[in-house]
Amino acid sequence: xxxxxxxxxxxxxxxxxxxxxxxxxxxxxxxxxxxxxxxxxxxxxxxxxxxxxxxxxxxxxxxxxxxxxxxxxxxxxxxxxxxxxxxxxxxxxxxxxxxxxxxxxxxxxxxxxxxxxxxxxxxxxxxxxxxxxxxxxxxxxxxxxxxxxxxxxxxxxxxxxxxxxxxxxxxxxxxxxxxxxxxxxxxxxxxxxxxxxxxxxxxxxxxxxxxxxxxxxxxxxxxxxxxxxxxxxxxxxxxxxxxxxxxxxxxxxxxxxxxxxxxxxxxxxxxxxxxxxxxxxxxxxxxxxxxxxxxxxxxx
Numbered sequence: 001x002x003x004x005x006x007x008x009x010x011x012x013x014x015x016x017x018x019x020x021x022x023x024x025x026x027x028x029x030x031x032x033x034x035x036x037x038x039x040x041x042x043x044x045x046x047x048x049x050x051x052x053x054x055x056x057x058x059x060x061x062x063x064x065x066x067x068x069x070x071x072x073x074x075x076x077x078x079x080x081x082x083x084x085x086x087x088x089x090x091x092x093x094x095x096x097x098x099x100x101x102x103x104x105x106x107x108x109x110x111x112x113x114x115x116x117x118x119x120x121x122x123x124x125x126x127x128x129x130x131x132x133x134x135x136x137x138x139x140x141x142x143x144x145x146x147x148x149x150x151x152x153x154x155x156x157x158x159x160x161x162x163x164x165x166x167x168x169x170x171x172x173x174x175x176x177x178x179x180x181x182x183x184x185x186x187x188x189x190x191x192x193x194x195x196x197x198x199x200x201x202x203x204x205x206x207x208x209x210x211x212x213x214x215x216x217x218x219x220x221x222x223x224x225x226x227x228x229x230x231x232x233x234x235x236x237x238x239x240x241x242x243x244x245x246x247x248x249x250x251x252x253x254x255x256x257x258x259x260x261x262x263x264x265x266x267x268x269x270x271x272x273x274x275x276x277x278x279x280x281x282x283x284x285x286x287x288x289x290x291x292x293x294x295x296x297x298x299x300x
Contacts, residue, residue, distance in 0.1 A: 005082040007075050007117040012082060015118065024114055026100030032114075032157040033057045035097040037215070038122060038252050040287040042084045044095065047073060049215050054097055057154040065099045065113050072097070075117050083119045090297050094122045094253065098157070124298035127254045131280075131292045134260020134271040135249070137179040137190065139238065140168035144180035144188045144210055152189075152212050162191040177249070179262065182210050186235040193251040195259075196220065197244035197267075198275045203231035204240070216250035223282045229275060238263070246273030255291050256280045 003014045026032040035054040038045055055069050065072070076095060083093060096118045104111030127135075142164050150156065165178035179195060180188045188210050189195055194217040196205045203224055205217065224231045241247065247259035247267045256279050258272040272280065284291045 002086070002121060004086075004119040004121075005079060006119060007079050007115070009115060012078070015120075018116070018118075020100075020114055020116075021103055023103055024100055025102065025104060026098065026114060026157060030156075030158040030160070032098055032100035033061055033063060034099075034155055034157055036252050037095050039080065039093045039095070040289050042080070042087065042092065044076065044080060045287065046215050046219070047076060049218075050097075051076070053155070053213075053215065054099075057156070058099060060151065060154045061156070062107070063099060063101060063113065064109060065115055067115065072115075072117075079117045079119050087121070090294060092122050092294070094120050096120075100157070122253050124253075124295040125300065127257060128295035128299050130254070130257055131296060132271060134258045134268070136173055136176040136261040136264075137195075137247075137249070137259055138169045138172055138176045138263055139181050139187070140165045140178045142168060142180075144182050146183055147210050152210055153208070155212060159191075165191055181238075184235075186210075186237060187241060190249055190251075193249035193257070196248050196250065197236065197241055198246035198248075198273060199240065199244050201229070201275070203229060203275070204236055204244075205231070205233055206236055207233045214250055214252075216252060216255060219283065220250055220256065220279060223279050223286075227278055227282060229278070242267070244268075246276050248272070248276045248279075254295065255283055 003016045005012055006015045006018055008018050035050050037050045051069050051073050058065055098116040100114045102112050102114045142161055145161055169176050169178040177190050179190050182188050187195060188206050194214045196203055221231060241262050242265050244267055249257045249259060256276060258276050260267060260271050280291055
C-alpha cells in the first residue's frame with residue numbers, strides 16, 4: 001500500500017504519519033460516520049452526492065463536523081490533487097471520509113471532532129476475477145440490525161455485525177461475500193454492497209427500509225432508465241433469488257459485480273448476464289473508462 005497524502009484535523013500529511021488520540025471516540029467506541037467514493041481517470045465520481053450523504057448521516061447522528069459540506073468537498077479535491085501525480089494510467093483512487101466526536105466522552109455539542117479524508121489505491125485484484133467467474137454470496141446466521149435500532153441509511157463506523165457476518169460466511173467459503181437477511185427473512189445487502197436480481201428482464205432490489213442507499217445503487221437506476229430496463233424496489237425472499245435469471249451487487253470499487261451463486265445454488269451459467277453486462281458497458285461509456293478491463297489488468 002503506497003504512502004498517500006491524507007487530511008487530518010487541518011493538516012495534509014503522509015498516511016504513515018497520521019495519528020489520532022488513543023481516547024478518540026472513533027477508536028474507543030466506534031462512534032463516527034464515514035463515506036467512501038472512487039475516481040475514474042483521476043476524477044472523483046459523484047463527489048457532491050457522497051458529501052450530501054455524509055452530512056445526512058452526520059445530522060442523524062447529531063455529530064457536528066464544524067465545517068460546511070462545501071469545505072469538505074474542497075478538502076477532498078485537495079487530497080485527490082495531492083495524490084493524482086503518483087498514479088499510473090491503469091490505477092484509480094479510493095477516497096474516504098471519517099468524522100468522529102473526537103475526545104468527547106459523552107455528547108458535547110462544543111467538542112472538537114476528528115475529521116479525516118484519506119486516499120488509497122483501489123485494490124482491483126480483490127474482485128477483478130469475479131467479472132468473468134461471478135462472486136459467491138452466502139446468507140450468514142447473523143441478521144441485519146433492524147432499522148428500529150439504527151437506521152442503516154446512516155453510514156456508521158459501528159459495524160461489528162459486519163465482521164461477524166464475514167467470519168460466518170468465510171467459514172463456509174473463504175472467497176464468499178455475506179448477504180444479510182432481515183428478521184423477516186428478506187434479503188437486504190452485503191457488508192459493503194447493495195444486491196440486485198434480474199427476473200424476466202426486470203431489475204429487483206431491496207427497498208430502502210433496511211439498507212444503505214448506495215450511490216452505486218442509484219447509478220444503476222439511472223443506467224437502467226437510459227437502457228429502458230424496468231426496476232422495482234421491494235422485499236425479496238431467497239426463493240426469488242434462487243430462481244432469478246441473473247444476480248449482481250453494486251459497490252464503489254467494482255461498480256457492478258456479477259454474482260454466480262447464492263448459498264451454493266447456481267444463479268446463472270453466463271457471467272456476466274446480459275443485463276449485468278449492459279449496465280457495466282453503459283457505466284464504462286459514461287465515465288470514459290472500461291471498468292472491467294481496468295480491474296482485470298491487475299490480475300497476476
